[in-house]
Amino acid sequence: MPLGIDRSHFYADKIKHYEKDMRTKDERISTLETENAMLYLKLAQLRGALQSSREDMSGLQNQCEYEQKFRKTIAQSAAKLKHDINGLREDLSNVHKIAIKMPQDFGLQIDHASSVIHRHRHVFQSQTSSLSVLQDKIEQMNTALHDITDRHAKEKKRRQELHNTLMELRGNIRVHCRLRPLMEFDTGVEDPSTLGRVGTKSEVVVHYVDDENACVRTAKHNKVFEFERVYDPKESQENVFYEVQPMLTSLLDGYNICIMAYGQTGSGKTHTMLGSHKNEDYNASPEPHPDEGVIPRAARELFRLISEKPERHHTIEVSVVEIYNNDIRDLLGSDPNIKHDISTGVDNSINLPTISFKEVDTVYDVMCLVQRGLKARRESSTLVHDHSSRSHLVVTLTVNSQAPSFFSKPSTQDGAMQQTTSRDARGRSLSVPMSMISGPGPVTDTPSSSDSQAVIRTKLQLVDLAGSECVGMSGVTGAALREASHINKSLSALADVLGALSEHRGHVPYRNSRLTHLLQDSIGGDAKLLVLLCVSPSQRYITESLQCMGFGTRTRQVARGPTKRRLPSSAEKVNAENTQKPRSGKT
Numbered sequence: 001m002p003l004g005i006d007r008s009h010f011y012a013d014k015i016k017h018y019e020k021d022m023r024t025k026d027e028r029i030s031t032l033e034t035e036n037a038m039l040y041l042k043l044a045q046l047r048g049a050l051q052s053s054r055e056d057m058s059g060l061q062n063q064c065e066y067e068q069k070f071r072k073t074i075a076q077s078a079a080k081l082k083h084d085i086n087g088l089r090e091d092l093s094n095v096h097k098i099a100i101k102m103p104q105d106f107g108l109q110i111d112h113a114s115s116v117i118h119r120h121r122h123v124f125q126s127q128t129s130s131l132s133v134l135q136d137k138i139e140q141m142n143t144a145l146h147d148i149t150d151r152h153a154k155e156k157k158r159r160q161e162l163h164n165t166l167m168e169l170r171g172n173i174r175v176h177c178r179l180r181p182l183m184e185f186d187t188g189v190e191d192p193s194t195l196g197r198v199g200t201k202s203e204v205v206v207h208y209v210d211d212e213n214a215c216v217r218t219a220k221h222n223k224v225f226e227f228e229r230v231y232d233p234k235e236s237q238e239n240v241f242y243e244v245q246p247m248l249t250s251l252l253d254g255y256n257i258c259i260m261a262y263g264q265t266g267s268g269k270t271h272t273m274l275g276s277h278k279n280e281d282y283n284a285s286p287e288p289h290p291d292e293g294v295i296p297r298a299a300r301e302l303f304r305l306i307s308e309k310p311e312r313h314h315t316i317e318v319s320v321v322e323i324y325n326n327d328i329r330d331l332l333g334s335d336p337n338i339k340h341d342i343s344t345g346v347d348n349s350i351n352l353p354t355i356s357f358k359e360v361d362t363v364y365d366v367m368c369l370v371q372r373g374l375k376a377r378r379e380s381s382t383l384v385h386d387h388s389s390r391s392h393l394v395v396t397l398t399v400n401s402q403a404p405s406f407f408s409k410p411s412t413q414d415g416a417m418q419q420t421t422s423r424d425a426r427g428r429s430l431s432v433p434m435s436m437i438s439g440p441g442p443v444t445d446t447p448s449s450s451d452s453q454a455v456i457r458t459k460l461q462l463v464d465l466a467g468s469e470c471v472g473m474s475g476v477t478g479a480a481l482r483e484a485s486h487i488n489k490s491l492s493a494l495a496d497v498l499g500a501l502s503e504h505r506g507h508v509p510y511r512n513s514r515l516t517h518l519l520q521d522s523i524g525g526d527a528k529l530l531v532l533l534c535v536s537p538s539q540r541y542i543t544e545s546l547q548c549m550g551f552g553t554r555t556r557q558v559a560r561g562p563t564k565r566r567l568p569s570s571a572e573k574v575n576a577e578n579t580q581k582p583r584s585g586k587t
Helices: 008-052 061-170 237-252 269-273 294-307 363-376 479-502 514-518 539-556 571-580
Strands: 173-179 206-210 213-217 222-226 229-231 257-263 314-324 327-330 358-360 392-402 419-423 429-433 455-464 528-535
Touching: 008 061, 173 237, 173 539, 206 229, 213 539, 222 539, 229 237, 237 257, 237 294, 237 392, 237 455, 237 528, 257 269, 257 294, 257 539, 269 294, 269 455, 269 528, 294 314, 294 363, 294 392, 294 455, 314 363, 314 479, 314 514, 327 514, 358 363, 363 392, 479 514, 479 539, 528 539
Parallel strands: 173 229, 173 528, 257 455, 257 528
Antiparallel strands: 206 213, 213 222, 314 327, 314 358, 314 392, 392 455, 419 429
16 A cells, blocks of 8 residues: 555445445344244244144145145245354454454554655755745845846936937937848758858858947958947847837927838848738737838827827828839829929928828828838849839828917908018028017907918838849849849939038039939938848848948938927918829829
């Protein structure tokens, strides 16, 4: 019998079973004895009848024989009954012996179980004391970790504040670098089993160092590039947007924002900006899909920020254009092949007055327009990527914000607006009411209507640049070769503009390309600019990766003045601009 197991209930049940059998057999014995007494009584009656019937001996001879047989049967039954009684007595004797021995065995088992329990209790107490010591050490370590975490958070916040101050002084140009994981098409050979093998074209040469540094290690190169943020290949879309999100608050505060993705074909630009999921219902859930890129997440965040500012009226308009072969094409217009020209506003802002703007109310509306534009975007297959973008995509979200009431212009008695023209520190033309300069004039008591309400217009430009790669590697010919030539020229013009800005040249060649001309007020103007470098870590693309990271380094060297807030424009100026540009898709 295994030690430590309580069998007392088993013996108790067995005793109850035997006692039940004994009671049953005792009842059986009592029944048989009753039957035996009745038989003896009947025998006595028969004897009396026999005594009274001896005179007629001849007539009762058969009856005597029957009586003899009956007696024999009774004798046999009595003998069998006696044998059964003896067997029951033997069984009862055995049960009695077992019942006498059972308490002794049960006592021995209880003693053994008690000793086992005592031994286990001693082991448990020793382990509990050790556990208490460990818990005390863990509490001390948690306290120390909490203190270190608080100190680290404070130092990190202080570093970020200093960094933001430095970026403000350097002109609000931020450069982030995102390293993508190694893919099968990075091998450049037919056998994908060589993926990641040392000495092959798929060898990883661009390495993540920390949040601000990436290193290129090859036999010829061992260089560290520093950026404002470096993303590990395992980091999610959410982490990338987490660094972008604070810029959207500045958008509603009156600052222009530009976010562009730069890199070679297949480096993850479109995945970063748009995401890789297809046919996602952006209106089904307020929570973003894990694969959503910067554009849909920025639209979500923008509508969320607007919902928290009910005291002012905001409207959002969307335009989607592409720069294809150095021509600007409206992807939301009735005819995408119509070419459009760039105009410069009175405040030196860059505009496309002939393209279509669509007013939107939800992120679903925004992404429907973006998806519509993507269907018309030029793509083709190359040796580098099956769906290589052959144009630069620019998605612009224009936010029209109703300015505070003190910016509104009072109306005179005859309905004419009295205003004067002044210029801000950057030389931009501003319309200022005469009452703010020369004091209150003969104005009516009626408040200004919505038609004369000042409006602040800010824009968020989201740019997915076409891929930059060697023509020989992409293997394009014919029309695709011409497309690649225009792409490389526009990207080269972008690099020239950044070089001119970083060297403080007197002339910046914005007009050498439609791309740089369209992004002029974002690159060299008063917009907050974020450049997302998308880099492939493979040895196969080492030249493109070095060029991309060098481009980011030059971008960081651009020093602009502090970013300026957009001031409200006059109602007449806004209405004039609205009459120049088509609405609801009209070109």
